[in-house]
Amino acid sequence: MDISLSGLSWELKGYWPYVPIKEKSMETGQTLQGVTDWIPAKVPGGVHCDLWRAGLIEDPYFGQNSLKCEWVENRWWMYRTAFPGTLDGTDLTKERAILIFQGLDYEAEVFFNDESCGSHTGMYTPFEVDLTGKIRDENRLVVLLKGVPQEMGQIGFTSRTFTQKSRFNYKWDFSTRLVNIGIWQDVKLHLRKEAELSELHIDTDFADGKGKIFVSALAEDFRKESGRGERKQDLAVKLTVEGPYLCESEDVAALKGMARDGQKARAAAGGEKPSVRVSLTVPVKDGRIDETLELNAPALWNPNGCGLPWLYGVRMELTEGTAAGGRVLDSMEKKTGIRSLAMAQNEGAPEGALPYTFVVNGRKIYIKGVNMTPLDHLYGTVTKEQYSHLVTAMVNAGVNLVRVWGGGLIEKEEFYDLCDENGILIWQEFIQSSSGIDNLPSRRPEFLRLLEETSVWAVKEKRNHVSLAVYSGGNELMDAPDRPCGLENETIAMLLEIVRRYDGRRPFLPTSASGPREYITREKGVSHDVHGNWRYEGNPGHYELYGQSDNLFHSEFGMDAVSCVKSLRKFLPERSLRPTPMTGDLTWQHHGEWWGTYYRDCGIFGPIEKTPENLELFARCSQYMQSEGLRFILEADRKRAFHNSGVIIWQLNEPWPNASCTNLIDWYQEPKTAYYQTKRAYEPRHVSLDYRSLTLSGKTSMDVYVENDEAAFSGRIRALVRTLSGETLQEETLFLQVPENGSVCAGRVTVEPREGEELIFITLLLEADGETVSENTYLFGTKEQEVLSPLRKTPGRVELVRYSAGELAGGRMALSATVRNAGTRAVLDAGAELAGEGYALLGGDNDRVLFPGEERTFHFLAIPKRCGGFSQAQNSGGAPALKLHWL
Template identity: 45%
Template sequence: MREIDIGGSAWEVKGFWPWVPIKGTSMELGQELLGVTDWLPATIPGGVHYDLYRAGLIAHPYKDLNSLQCEWVENRWWLYRTEVSRPEQTGERIELVFKGLDYEAVVYAGGKLLGEHKGMYHEAAFDVTALFEERATLEIAVLLKHAPDEMAQIGKTSETFTQKSRFNYKWDFSTRLVNLGIWDDVVLRVHECHSIGEVYLHTDADVDTDSDSVTATRGGRTEGAGGEGKGRIRLDVEIEQIASAVGTEAQANLRLIARCYDPQGKLAAERETEARIGGEVVLELEIPQAQLWYPNGYGAQPLYQVRLLLQADGVTVDERAYRTGIRKLEYVANEGAPADALPYTVKINGKRIYIRGVNMTPIDHLYGNVTDGQYAWAVRLMEEGNVNLVRVWGGGLIEKTRLYELCDENGILVWQEFIQSSSGVDNIPSKKPEFLELLERSARAALASRRNHVSLVVWSGGNELMSEPNKPSDLTDGNLALLRDLVRKYDPNRLFLPTSASGPVEYITEEKGLGHDVHGHWKYQGNPRHYELYGDNDNLFHSEFGVDGLSRIKSLHKFLGEAHREPVSMKTSMVWRHHGEWWDTLERDEEVFGPMKTLADFSDCSQWMQAEGLRFILEANRRRKFNNSGSIIWQLNEPWPNVSCTNLVDYYGEPKMAYYWMKQAFAPLHVSLDYRKLDYGKGEPFRHSLYVHACEAGIPVAVTVEVLDVQGTVHHVARYEGTTANERALRIGELDFRMPDTNDGLVLVRVRCETERCDFLQQPPSVYFFSISDGPLYAGALTFARNAKTAVRRHGEWRYAEGLATAEFVIANEGTAAALHVHAEELTDLYWMDTDDQYFTLLPGETRGVSVRCVPKTGGGFLAEEVAAAQASDTLPQIRFRSFLEEPTTDYERNDGQ
């Protein structure tokens, strides 16, 4: 089988009123019905909105309130067309295959109806062999009907009737902008007389379960050499006969050959067997000293290539290639879990994996235009952020194949949900016959295409499905039992969870014994409530929660018109409400800091509280490893630009402060302070425990704690020594002092963990901020922050390797007060940027070296304008550093050519 991509052909699209392209001419006048647009150039994969924008027919839908003027698009019918040449080698059969039609389509070729298709997640395949026998070129036409009237976030899940991505219809992090288009690849698939059908690839390994060694590093994260064990790769392969070749079976001697090549390209194993039409052929490959695959932070990710060859009478008629890792996958109960709890702890190669996860929404509201580069940037941020699992959320997408390949390559475990989600009015899984038929079809397609990825560890029936308020649905629900049975049949080695959260209660609770797998909350709970709730919780698995915060000022200016760039409540601004109604933090932040004077100040303060609130939850959960099996943050990204949201990375690919504090809290070696409030009286005792977190036991560590004021005066110092514990957090000691009297009402507790182990790079210190103020907690920060002054000098030239530009900087605080939350900004807007250390605190006279990494932007759709500018420019990255509330600095030397 060969696939020939035809998405790059010259496609056009034209809009019509419903039914008009079927009718064609006016019944009354007999004249052609012209449609609502002319023929426009179309992007494939893509979507109608971006093509209309390029043609000047709609305003940029992500700016201000413009999307409200674009809602007519979903109510029209759209006709795509192109011409395709006959393949040079036609084989026995040629199929026209659409890998993603969105949503209800009628497909024509050569003026003939091929068929109709409904659904986003299973292929539409049509036999065009006979048509190509008649002509050398074939006109393809795809008529997309208007979008179905599906449920938004608020509605009735029980009334759901489609398998269309529902966040498009309005969610708390998106607007209503319903995509229509050909959202995935279009190919001609050429078959010979016999073909390899579905393949199920499963790997397993015999490992030393007592081994706890992790021995190498990459980028400061612990990376095992991977370890070795006896590996096995099992292949269940279907063999198909092409209809036009019927009769050749008796004459053909069919053989199936499987070859496995190790990560260095050497042949590691080979098997061959007789193949028969219509049944499964099973092949097992054994690799005596297999290089084992581990999640990010626990080891390396060596990938083997598996090649399948189908031969008829000694001639290869089909072949497939797969990349996979070899690992042993298991699931076990949490320590101290109730008998009725599900097994929430994942084991890889005999080692329990503490989940440091993120939830992922679709990357773009108009997801057909997402590029491989955007997937790569998202996964890079996961890997660099010490994340080891991504939950692909059920209100979004079964993502394109490239995401799963990148997760395989970077050690990011995948939790994939089927396409169902709660709706608020009721959250009961739909039992509509039409829906169940579509759900089964899309689930079956997802299982066949995603199960061969080594990174996949969990299937889930959907998001927040509940049989009654605060009670997650279980397998007594026929909808979820259907999905469970499909997973058992087609991917029996992986865990199926009925829904997320999986109960027995939906939301986090203070009541003990009920918090198994829970969601919530998504707001900072206030002081001291936030710290009491999360610090004393006993949940087994925290699979969704978050804290909201504003986007960076650079991003806010991209989609907010000048008239809307002042601090304001979403209660009073329609534009702000349109970009994040649920996530208004003005009242919260003014209570903590005092009045917000500028948008930049508001952004800085809001991001601080988001980072503070999120860090505490992550550290509190991690202190209970493996009573708690992990945290999955809501959410990594956002599909359109919000003023404020619970995301770690904004629509433009800019990581927020919370991303970097997550990165630190998820580090392979980290120390945390366990506290229960932010406000103290002068002289009040402070007695709280310190914990060391590590992915490996037996690491000698030293923890140093300094209690400081913002001028850098040291009021207390303590030092602790210990050795990291086996699969649990180490309580290394108690910090005990009395709160000093400081001029600005703030007390800084700086905590550093060090080890002489060379395979653990030194992590930057964590800083905790406490208040002794009688007024707003952090009001003093708005005063003294103006006295900080960061000075930057570049150290070394930009270095380029594999599309990445890296430069080293040294930053100094030349002011008289602490420079809080020092961070880099890229000025040209031609690059995505991350750093090894960001949003850190420098006391007066201190310096810090920072490595900055820049990747040229490669976004699609409405981000393509930034990409075009990057491709047309040879400008090097330009970096500035600023601290909390500090004006942007410009006093650094530029490289030659800037």
Template identity: 40%
Template sequence: MRIDLKTNWELTGSYPGFWEFGRSMEVNVELKGIVPWIPAEVPGSVHWDLHRADYLPDPYFGANAPSCEWVNERDWLYRTTFAADASWSGKRIRLIVEGVDYSAKVLLNGLTIGSHTGMFTPGVFDLSGTLLIGEQNTLVIALERSPEGVAQLGYTNRVDHLKSRFGYKWDFCPRLVHIGLWKKVSLQVAEWCVFDHVGIETHQADHGSGLLLVNAVVESERAGKIRLTANVTDPDGLNAGSECFEGEVVPGLQKIRLRIPVKDVRLWWPNGYGEQPLYRIALQLETVEPAGDFVLSDTYGVRTGFRTLSFHANPGAHPDALAYTVAVNGEHLYVKGWNWVPVDQLYGRNREESLKHLIALAKRANVNMLRVWGGGLIEQQLFYELCDEAGILVWQEMMQSSSGFNNEPSISPAFLHNLTQTMLNVIREKRHHPSLAIWCGGNELTEGGHLDGRMLPLTDRQPNLRLLRDLVSDLDDTRLFLPTSPSGPTFFLDGKDAGKGILYDVHGPWKYAGVTEHYRLYNSSDALLHSEYGGDGFASPESLSRFLPPERLKLEQSGSIDWLLHGYEYWNMDDQLRSLFGDSFDTLERMAEAAQWLQAEGIRYAVEANRRRAPHCSGSLLWQFNEPYPNVSCTSAVDYYGDPKLAYSWVAKANRNLHASLQYEGISYLLGEYFRASAYLTRDSVKVDSVLLEWKARNATGDQIGEGSFVLKEVRVPTILAGEIEFAVPAGGDAFFVMLKVVDPTTRQALADNEYAFAVRRDDVRPPLQSFLLIPQTALDWNLEEVGGGTRINVTNTGKTTALWVRVRAVELDARLGPPPNRPLEDGFLVFPSETVSRHIEGVLPQERSWLVTALNS
């Protein structure tokens, strides 16, 4: 029986070690601590408890973060009481503290019963000798000050602990080091035999049947008889199989193996390739008491899925390249995804709804893999469960990351011992998840550092990474182990290395590279896997108003401490936006819209370029999906409050199973030049017989300037070149647009569409993208319809020029307090004069929100 201790927690603070002394030496009075006892949440975060009690300002608002840095420099005592029922007498009673961040001593009724260090391994304490049966008991968990940590710029070889790194200061968050009990605290009341750990394996057999293997390790205090029962429930809740073991155990650890045949198994598939049926496995461990009665002692339950996982070399790759292509159930897939960082910098807070929202967004965006970055967390259990349900494969890194000056992890005996014990627990805890696909030793681990002339990714010959490789081989050998990301031998995607066959798994760049350079780089890349890259963009005006004071919501405030603390130290876009658009921004809202468009254009093109090279490219993972702290500008696709940026929508479209795209050499053209592009059709997990790929080109007033179509028959490969497009850049107007549409030739049904915008400049003096800002203003009208529990919004351009990148959102009346805006999946679209475009927003009715429709030029 597990009893979660969730209520009646209190918190107080102490200078390091003062609480243990208890009384003043000078005047012999009790030391009261630095705050009185205040209500606390467990799981939780000390910072947030202090904020709720008005002892700390909101760490996420304005310039408050530096005034909160002191919190992790203190000791913090959590206290609660609980009653020990008389029926517990003679039982085995243990306290399980799942998430100590980072080191703690535990006291029961004033007596120290043990200590624990490590946030990714549970602290387990035997209470049998100190518990007051039939009475109230007082539990105190005293967290010691956080260990000294290494921020983003430092020395990896000096990291001597496995506390999450990003809180010590990263490019997407300030220094705000979490301290607290970030997972559950519970009591286990059991008999003399309990589970130590359980391994679950699923195997496919012939004729649609399957086999589920249970490897249960039990810990017994004495010799005796036990019964272990395993029941399997199918996705519909029906019994799918069971097995039972009865026998003798001896003191210590003992493994019990059960084999459970399962008929007519339903296979688990990644998102976009099929369904995600999950089977529940429930174990009951009973002991046989002297009277011969079976008494329930312990239980274990998980969900898993039946699927096979394999990894393959890219066609034509060099023999020393690793196997980057993932196959599930024998079908090769193209990896489409993002890198994942923690949902919240103060990660002990309850952010369950935010986590569900983000994984739902990822599924909608056609993501089939998330890379859990090595500077963040081994995530909460809910993250992996949601990925199982959504069909999102997980690339899990092992909490090691680069530090700029030095990127090689420690090989000291003490650190390697800690690493072994931690990852032993983590692998055992996560390996039953069908979503888990890849284990990785860490982020950007290299010989030397970023300032060196040559950064060489480490291999599994390095002792630290060899240890992790061997752990995965011993405990979870169906998953791929990568020593680091990128795995090299070349670190960066660099134009000088493209086309030479030396780009295997690469990182970067993280910025829009220019109106011609950006496209030249991605057109020339021959990387086998692109596991981290991206571009920066602003948060929405609604989100900016939630964390910036009103006086900072202005263009001239970009050098303020508020902006710098919220991402602008690293992701300052002032010079970039000025060089591309000129000094044409009159409001912060307009600047934010342009910044979001630039991010969307840059990473959308990169995603499409990588995908056009499939299967020679195995996939790409953008940096980054979410952010743990609200930023003015950041490389995230979804901001801290859960509001998708324009890049989210455009990448979601680029990742559709059937997609049309253009390859071009630049986005800004002089009058008299010719526009030339290649049209491609890409597909994943869909059968395509014959289709038409149609294209049209229009100028800024919506007039047609070119059109054509390509007939594609028996499309069987992932990517096919449909044909070439060429026309003269139109004289007059500041932009032109190319629209693609994939059509079923028989039914004329539209199967996919896409659209691109290009700037026209009259000379080389004008900034290359300023033309977009010079297009005359237009006017938008719209109406709302209730459709299927959601809202259809019909947007009409009533002006004379094309509306650029129309954004639709349904917001609360006070956007600073409510949930993030509801947006259509296909956001940021063009509307030509006198035309109407419809979009659907799920889960919100017309009357439930305020509605905003904007364009860059409306």
């Protein structure tokens, strides 16, 4: 039995370092005071947020306020609470009670009833204190956090790292310096039973029509210690497997309901499965059980887009004796999925390359991934609803894998549960990352000890999740510039041994990237898993670099863009609400120094005057270029399946509000245009154009590709070449047979712009099964410089034709908006966003090219916000209003 102490009344007080130990001045004998009074605190949480709620610091996410908060990490902080000897009807004074802190960040000493219970270092490994016989009628609990270690940020020396503290807090390109300190996970009392199950390990496999569930656990016998005398009966474990179940979130279900009919039918395929229940009882031998259960023709767990993520419940009951009706001493329950998992060599891979092709249930899976950062600098304040929204956004975009980055967190259990339930594979990195000056894994003894402790804990904690697909030693670890570490590195070899010992079946990659070269290059035969780049490489440089790459896997790359103006207004002061290069405004620089796009965007769309009236124009131009550049990378890699076996975009989210960054969704849960471009590029059947420049210089031929994750099909492609006014200059039809789970070149489209025509649109429509299954529009110009600037000669105009809003369960709203291009020229990224607060918006589609007179209907799900931390964004009800946007 566990009793949470997190909901107790907690208080917090700050001190100068060491003052709580000394208490009184040796010179005067006076009691040494704190730097704050006692203030209310939330557990789990973070010190900064408690200080903000108490009015002791300003919102660190507004303007440059985070600079004013850096004193917080240089103080010691004391939490205190009290509780009676009886909680939840249980007399704790008579129990064997273990106090468990699941996340102390970072160095702590714990006091119970004024006595020290010991010290702890490390934010991931739990700290346990045996309180048996120490609990009184009234009890005081104090936690002293001794500042934060001075660890490396993004720029530094990996070889000198010495902690297992999340490093992004110390300043990264997408974050500020705001180093968390506090109790970031649950605090509880565990009341020990007469015997208990622990060290659970569940794994599954599927072969020859049979599913296997492997279960092992320790069974610890405390009956003698509990006062019941000598053991009279041996222990046994009753195992029960029941299912299958679908546990997809209601948000995911609602969004799937908005899909096109064909997509909806495919998503629902196999949606009915007969229920099964299998039980057996096995004796405990040498303090443990190891058992395998078999199921005939089980419902399989599938990654998003490849079927449904069926789960089975596994229940274990620790009993006295093997006979039915034996007394149950302890029980555990866990959901798992049945699937096979392997890594295979990529097609045509160079000799010696690692395998990068994920094979699930015997089928190759093209990875359509995203990298995630922690959701907030104060990760203890992140709510389950925030995790749910992030995973829902992944599912909606067609993502099938998320990389949990080594400079961030080993996330909370609820995130991994959500990935299990919604079919998102996980690439889990251990807590190591590059530092720029050197990137060599640390060999400092204190670091290796903490890394081993944390990694053993992480593998044991996360191995039971069916979504966990691969471990990686860390982010961008290199033994020389541009040369990733391999398995021969001593630190990497230690992690591999931990995975083999405590997991045993999952793949392990030495680091991300891996292979001969770290970064993408034009050189042939050396790009295995590569990183880069993160910015637009110019016209035509961008298209030449990515269009000619022969990488096997692309686990990190991105494109930057300015955030939505609605978001900018929340954290930028009035004087900064204007277009600017990063060097032109210190507040912009503070919120995204590396990611200025002003000169890039002016170089494509023409000069943008730095006035407040042009902020929306700047944001729209910036977001268009992010989506254009990102689309090309995704399509250039995917058309080479399975020589290239996957892409992982940097990055889906951000831990604080950036004015400009490489994220697809901002801190306020507002999607950028690139989110919907990614959703289209990740669709199961996708049509794309292969080109090498945005500038059409005379007659130009371009290949047309179809990428397909599904069964083979026959179809046709209609290619429309149109002008800015919407006039159709040419139309071609390509007929094709598309192979199962692969890509094919369908033919070529040849375009010769009409004299005087400055902008040309090419729309590709893939038709199959009686419907348009993919639509993709590209914009080209005929100028060498400021290639898309003619778009701005005439203003565009989009109007709302129809709007409806209907209530769904849980306060959600189903929105439908029909928009029309009411102007004389085509517009880019015509779509909608929420005008107000309280909801997060995700759509089946958004941000499309719209030609004059054309109408399009968008369907959205408005999800009530339930955010923690400095946002505190809550939903107060009422129908949300939409605001149209376009370029």
